[in-house]
Amino acid sequence: MILPPAALALVLIGLLVSGMGTYAGYYGMRIIKYWDPGHGTERQLELERRTYLISTIMNYILGFELMSLFLFIYTADDLHTLFTGAMCAAGSLAINSFGYPALLLKIINFLFAGVWLILNYADNRGYDYPLIKIKYELLNLLVPLLVLESVLLFAYFAGIKPDIITSCCGSLFGRDSGSFSGDLAALPHRPMQIACFSGMAITAVSGMFFYLKGRSGYLFSTASAVTFLITIASMLSFICLYIYELPSHHCPFCLLQKEYGYIGYVLYAALFSGAVAGIGVGVLMPFWQVASLVRIIPGMQRRLTVVTLVCYLLFTLIVVWKMSFSALKLG
Amino acid sequence: MIELSDITKTFNTGKQNQFTAVDNVTLAIEPQQITVFKGPSGSGKTSLLSIIGCMARPTSGRIFLHGVAAALPFRNDGGETVEITSLPERFLNEIRRSTFGFIFQQFNLVRGITVLENVMLPAYPTGEGRADFRARAENLLEQFNIARLAGQRSELLSGGEMQRVAIARALINNPSIIIADEPTAHLDSKLSHEFMEIVARLKGEGKTVLIASHDPVVFDSPHIDSVVEMRDGAVVSSRSSR
Amino acid sequence: MKRALERHLNILDFTLASLLRRKAKNFSLLAVYLLVVFMLASLQFFVTALKREAAIILSDTPDLIVQRLSAGRQDLVPVGYAEEIARIRGVTQVRPRLWGYYYDALNGANYTVIASDDPMVAPSRAAVGAGVAKTRNLAVGDLVPLTSYDKTPLMVEIGSIFPHSSDLIAADMIILTPEDFKLLFNFPKGQATDLAVSVRNPKELSTVAAKIADRFPDSRPILKSEIQRTYQSIFDWRGGMTLIILASALLSFIIFAWDRATGLSAEERKEIGILKSIGWETSDVLLLKFWEGTVISLTAFLLGVVLAYGHVFFLSAPLFAQALKGWSVIYPRFQLVPVVDAYQLAVLFFLTVIPYTTATVVPCWRAATTDPDAAMRS
Numbered sequence: 001m002i003l004p005p006a007a008l009a010l011v012l013i014g015l016l017v018s019g020m021g022t023y024a025g026y027y028g029m030r031i032i033k034y035w036d037p038g039h040g041t042e043r044q045l046e047l048e049r050r051t052y053l054i055s056t057i058m059n060y061i062l063g064f065e066l067m068s069l070f071l072f073i074y075t076a077d078d079l080h081t082l083f084t085g086a087m088c089a090a091g092s093l094a095i096n097s098f099g100y101p102a103l104l105l106k107i108i109n110f111l112f113a114g115v116w117l118i119l120n121y122a123d124n125r126g127y128d129y130p131l132i133k134i135k136y137e138l139l140n141l142l143v144p145l146l147v148l149e150s151v152l153l154f155a156y157f158a159g160i161k162p163d164i165i166t167s168c169c170g171s172l173f174g175r176d177s178g179s180f181s182g183d184l185a186a187l188p189h190r191p192m193q194i195a196c197f198s199g200m201a202i203t204a205v206s207g208m209f210f211y212l213k214g215r216s217g218y219l220f221s222t223a224s225a226v227t228f229l230i231t232i233a234s235m236l237s238f239i240c241l242y243i244y245e246l247p248s249h250h251c252p253f254c255l256l257q258k259e260y261g262y263i264g265y266v267l268y269a270a271l272f273s274g275a276v277a278g279i280g281v282g283v284l285m286p287f288w289q290v291a292s293l294v295r296i297i298p299g300m301q302r303r304l305t306v307v308t309l310v311c312y313l314l315f316t317l318i319v320v321w322k323m324s325f326s327a328l329k330l331g
Numbered sequence: 332m333i334e335l336s337d338i339t340k341t342f343n344t345g346k347q348n349q350f351t352a353v354d355n356v357t358l359a360i361e362p363q364q365i366t367v368f369k370g371p372s373g374s375g376k377t378s379l380l381s382i383i384g385c386m387a388r389p390t391s392g393r394i395f396l397h398g399v400a401a402a403l404p405f406r407n408d409g410g411e412t413v414e415i416t417s418l419p420e421r422f423l424n425e426i427r428r429s430t431f432g433f434i435f436q437q438f439n440l441v442r443g444i445t446v447l448e449n450v451m452l453p454a455y456p457t458g459e460g461r462a463d464f465r466a467r468a469e470n471l472l473e474q475f476n477i478a479r480l481a482g483q484r485s486e487l488l489s490g491g492e493m494q495r496v497a498i499a500r501a502l503i504n505n506p507s508i509i510i511a512d513e514p515t516a517h518l519d520s521k522l523s524h525e526f527m528e529i530v531a532r533l534k535g536e537g538k539t540v541l542i543a544s545h546d547p548v549v550f551d552s553p554h555i556d557s558v559v560e561m562r563d564g565a566v567v568s569s570r571s572s573r
Numbered sequence: 574m575k576r577a578l579e580r581h582l583n584i585l586d587f588t589l590a591s592l593l594r595r596k597a598k599n600f601s602l603l604a605v606y607l608l609v610v611f612m613l614a615s616l617q618f619f620v621t622a623l624k625r626e627a628a629i630i631l632s633d634t635p636d637l638i639v640q641r642l643s644a645g646r647q648d649l650v651p652v653g654y655a656e657e658i659a660r661i662r663g664v665t666q667v668r669p670r671l672w673g674y675y676y677d678a679l680n681g682a683n684y685t686v687i688a689s690d691d692p693m694v695a696p697s698r699a700a701v702g703a704g705v706a707k708t709r710n711l712a713v714g715d716l717v718p719l720t721s722y723d724k725t726p727l728m729v730e731i732g733s734i735f736p737h738s739s740d741l742i743a744a745d746m747i748i749l750t751p752e753d754f755k756l757l758f759n760f761p762k763g764q765a766t767d768l769a770v771s772v773r774n775p776k777e778l779s780t781v782a783a784k785i786a787d788r789f790p791d792s793r794p795i796l797k798s799e800i801q802r803t804y805q806s807i808f809d810w811r812g813g814m815t816l817i818i819l820a821s822a823l824l825s826f827i828i829f830a831w832d833r834a835t836g837l838s839a840e841e842r843k844e845i846g847i848l849k850s851i852g853w854e855t856s857d858v859l860l861l862k863f864w865e866g867t868v869i870s871l872t873a874f875l876l877g878v879v880l881a882y883g884h885v886f887f888l889s890a891p892l893f894a895q896a897l898k899g900w901s902v903i904y905p906r907f908q909l910v911p912v913v914d915a916y917q918l919a920v921l922f923f924l925t926v927i928p929y930t931t932a933t934v935v936p937c938w939r940a941a942t943t944d945p946d947a948a949m950r951s
């Protein structure tokens with residue numbers, strides 16, 4: 001057990017987020033059970049009021065998750081001095097088996113909360129609460145994940161003992177480490193570059209097609225989601241190498257550091273926002289036919305599409321710029 | 332036109348103190364006229380007006396607004412007619428903001444801010460540019476001869492001045508329907524007559540006016556078009572005064 | 574887009590006006606908030622500054638230091654030990670170090686006096702840190718009388734002053750030749766304060782340390798990494814403990830905030846009723862409350878951080894020096910060098926603003942869902 005203030009802050013936020021989530025989930029359940037839009041009964045009025053509370057809470061959860069995601073990585077980075085062998089966040093997170101799962105879950109929860117808010121936005125624009133049931137059923141899927149995340153986070157910090165010998169980026173994200181991340185890092189550059197850039201290109205083309213013609217929304221959404229995954233893998237496989245200008249440094253965290261001009265924040269922020277918006281387009285697709293949303297959804301989807309395209313474009317431009325001016329040339 | 336069919340409002344449903352404040356009211360209110368609701372205290376006038384004004388939802392029954400749909404950000408299926416009782420709060424509110432202006436018995440001005448700010452207050456959340464509604468507010472103050480009070484704090488005004496500020500505030504978002512609940516209760520008879528003149532002028536500008544009152548100055552006024560009488564939550568008579 | 578922005582601006586404008594209208598209430602909230610931020614920020618700045626000082630000082634220390642214990646206290650080391658240690662396999666160099674503290678009665682400061690063979694110093698010529706030069710108002714070429722052990726003055730000339738960049742390590746240093754050092758303190762011949770040992774291969778450090786401890790039972794070898802880690806965790810631990818104590822303050826603050834947010838005055842309740850009745854929607858009032866919280870939080874946060882900065886770096890944290898006593902073991906420095914970064918501020922933000930925000934969510938929502946027709950009654 002160690003107690004740097006940042007760990008305390010993260011655990012505190014985990015508690016707050018899962019507490020708020022559980023609270024929202026409880027009322028979500030009541031809404032699913034007692035929702036009765038035909039009548040202005042007092043219970044119905046009370047439930048309708050609760051929807052405002054839940055939206056507010058979810059907005060805060062999304063914000064807190066995003067901020068704490070970066071704080072978590074930064075803290076892990078800061079802790080590396082405590083462990084022999086750790087040189088950055090990669091090593092600190094590997095110190096026990098809770099670090100990486102906690103990080104992964106944080107990312108998933110962020111995406112989930114973002115998509116939920118997109119649904120919520122659409123629902124609030126329909127005059128008959130068209131998505132209310134779906135929305136709160138999804139919320140009840142998210143709540144356990146939020147709770148699990150804070151448990152993992154707590155377990156991670158509680159399980160840290162200084163002076164553990166860990167391996168760091170070099171071995172963890174090294175090509176021959178045999179771990180999953182190692183496998184990702186070992187993906188050959190050439191094909192990964194092709195996959196990454198064609199993913200971006202397919203997303204761009206299908207996005208523009210969808211924007212102009214209003215068709216193939218699923219294709220675009222799938223493309224943006226798959227591209228997101230490919231890009232994360234590419235981060236490990238080749239993008240990092242160009243940024244660090246080192247042929248074997250695959251760590252996805254170091255680029256959040258000052259030495260690299262905090263470029264990681266821009267890259268990840270663009271990638272995550274683009275993914276949330278892109279997935280949001282697909283999640284809205286099944287509701288095209290809902291009468292009260294006919295006028296709402298297409299406009300929303302077009303705006304989301306623009307967000308995805310702009311974010312991914314920004315990402316691609318930065319990567320291309322880094323690749324062309326990098327001192328490193330990969331074969 | 333506003334059409335009410337079988338409107339009922341019950342408080343504390345299922346509890347010991349269950350109370351039906353509005354009981355099965357069916358009514359049609361003509362546009363661009365002045366309609367007065369009269370009746371003894373507790374007969375449900377305020378409750379009915381707040382339901383019509385989209386402030387509260389009825390327990391059952393339906394309300395149709397005709398000819399306001401154009402002003403709305405969405406369409407119901409019925410073209411120009413909107414059925415408002417099943418709408419979520421944020422839509423009711425949208426209608427309320429764009430269609431109704433309210434004048435209350437206690438005037439309900441916000442203390443501590445100026446007259447001008449009080450008048451502009453309903454426009455804040457509409458997302459309109461400040462300069463636009465400010466110009467409109469100044470114009471309204473001018474119309475009601477209280478432009479010199481614009482910078483005055485509202486709690487320092489006299490009753491008649493408060494009344495006029497309240498009217499100006501009700502008009503800031505250009506509503507087509509004005510709802511006034513006991514507007515003359517705190518005014519002497521001279522000011523009450525003055526109020527009725529203002530209301531008549533608003534009618535002349537094409538606004539629909541609904542007034543709840545048991546003041547004879549109001550329901551005996553030559554300007555009014557119809558009187559709805561209520562007792563125990565029900566409408567007992569509805570007649571045109573023409 | 575433009576409409577949404579205008580809506581925010583209009584509502585923000587009204588928020589600021591309302592906050593100013595209710596000065597008394599908001600001021601007490603702000604004061605408590607400010608106090609909590611101030612305490613936490615002071616602690617955070619203080620601990621981080623100490624950690625950094627320690628890290629910098631320690632980065633300069635040799636791989637291995639050998640002290641001698643006598644009656645459980647640190648004592649001087651005979652130089653003879655050095656020759657024997659140098660013969661241990663893997664040891665590249667053993668350097669006897671002479672250093673100590675000099676108390677300056679003139680202004681009550683403690684200087685660190687170090688003996689060095691560096692050509693920068695010569696007999697009767699010293700090099701001093703910028704801190705020393707400043708407190709004694711010295712320039713290169715000045716003559717300074719140092720009071721030696723028998724109260725006779727030892728005149729030294731200031732040969733050079735370290736630049737400010739090395740302030741952290743060298744601010745309170747006086748460097749003399751070994752001869753002058755011995756003269757000043759009447760230091761016994763053939764003894765050293767401790768021994769600095771360099772080892773060729775870092776992996777052999779612990780083996781070498783074990784060998785030294787074996788050969789000289791009265792010696793205490795200390796590894797550099799050991800020192801570093803010890804200090805690091807001492808600070809984290811002590812900082813964490815203090816933080817936990819402060820957490821009770823934080824908790825009562827949250828309860829206070831909750832109470833404040835729940836206990837709307839009749840006046841405020843009426844006002845929200847009016848707003849709702851004239852066309853404000855629940856989400857507009859929520860936005861109003863959001864801006865209210867943001868303005869209060871940011872004011873308290875910024876002000877609290879600035880005050881804490883002054884408290885720690887200009888006044889040397891009088892409130893915490895006691896709680897974290899023992900830090901002076903490392904270095905008798907009284908002026909901390911400011912280190913504040915975005916990370917620390919983020920942590921502070923998380924520890925104060927986010928709990929406050931969370932505590933006010935439900936009360937704000939309750940206020941915002943006031944019945945609009947409530948204003949028609951009352």
Ligand SMILES: Nc1ncnc2c1ncn2[C@@H]1O[C@H](COP(=O)(O)OP(=O)(O)OP(=O)(O)O)[C@@H](O)[C@H]1O
Pocket residue numbers: 342343350351352370371372373374375376377378379
């Ligand atoms: N929120 C509420 N809960 C319970 N009862 C209520 C509520 N609001 C109103 N009532 C009851 O409904 C009845 C009708 O009230 P309302 O204010 O509509 O009467 P009114 O005709 O406007 O009377 P007045 O002329 O005195 O203003 C009253 O008996 C009142 O006590």
Ligand SMILES: [Mg+2]
Pocket residue numbers: 376377378512513543
């Ligand atoms: Mg009444």
